[in-house]
Amino acid sequence: MNTLTINQLSLTYKNGFQAIKNISLEIGNGMFGLLGPNGAGKSSLMKTIVGLQKPTSGSIVFNGTDVSKDPDHIKKNLGFLPQDFGxxxxVSAYDLLEHIAILKGIMNRSERKNQIMNLLEKVNLLDFKNKEVHxxxxxxxxxxGVAQALLGDPxxxxxxxxxxxxxPEERNRFNSLLNDISKDVIVILSxxxxxxxxxxxxxxxxxxxxxxxxxxxxxELIAELEHKIWSKSIDKHELEHYQSDYRIISRQLVERELHITTxxxxxxxxFIPVTPLLEHVYFHTLTQNP
Ligand SMILES: Nc1ncnc2c1ncn2[C@@H]1O[C@H](COP(=O)(O)OP(=O)(O)O)[C@@H](O)[C@H]1O
Ligand SMILES: [Mg+2]
Known part of the structure; x- marks a missing residue:
């Protein structure tokens, strides 16, 4: 079992903007989802975990080792697929993987070749290994991106x-690939x-x-909303009126009617009862903490 413990982490950028505010998380093997709107601070948190930027305060401990005291420990065990690859x-896909593998410290030539070929096969790019990635x-x-993140068995x-x-089809394929690799490792998905x-x-x-x-x-988060989510169809002109009386967590235009959920x-x-969904958890949480 791997563990990542984030303890009271904060990050203030040089311009004074605080992007991470006292975050504590305990993450084990499997897929962990970090969900939030644009600008929430997800990328800031990810870049801090992988060591691209130093936190202002707090700690990140990976498998018992404090990342700030020994940054190489997590780096050796880490795969990162950034939001923006630049x-x-x-150069060809193969050559680029070879270059990254060397940077990750896979020095044995035949082992490197083995890993690259296996990964290209896993991500279904073997036929394109001599094509340039751009x-x-x-x-x-x-x-x-997944293949390069998986180099070195992170x-x-x-x-x-x-x-x-x-x-949608690429997204499904990508998600099932992530699902396959998450069994024995920590995968954090933002x-x-x-x-x-x-x-x-x-x-x-x-x-x-x-x-x-x-x-x-x-x-469990969905279960907490059982018997607490209600909906009603209204005329779209009535929205303003309902917004002043109820905290609307979602609205959906269906033909000419507006379905509001509170x-x-x-x-x-x-209002009629609605079976709660993760969407309701998300929008309820965001509207509760404006
Ligand atoms: N290098 C930086 N300097 C100052 N502010 C930044 C920097 N990078 C990101 N921010 C700000 O931090 C906030 C969170 O950004 P980000 O972590 O990219 O959010 P997300 O990935 O959730 O969309 C945004 O308001 C963004 O403008
Ligand atoms: Mg981001």
């Missing part, structure tokens, strides 16, 4: 908004898509404005 050099489609680039894999820009967390993650946290607002097992301990007049 530009790809004009010519790849979005989905192929993301799969290449025990902790961090993927930042990996499905942004993928079409996303603004509730659906990806619902389908993949056994543990999750909701982040906004630098804070962790909720954390836990998705099904959180309440008691059944509001003329």
């Amino acid at each position: 530009v790809y050099p004009k 010519t790849f489609s979005g989905g192929m680039k993301q799969r290449f 025990k902790i894999i961090i993927v930042d908004e990996p499905t942004a820009g993928l079409d 996303t603004h898509l509730v659906e990806d967390v619902r389908n993949l993650c056994s543990e999750m946290a909701i982040m906004n404005k630098g804070h962790i607002l909720r954390k836990g097992n998705p099904n 959180f309440s301990e008691e059944q509001p007049k003329d």
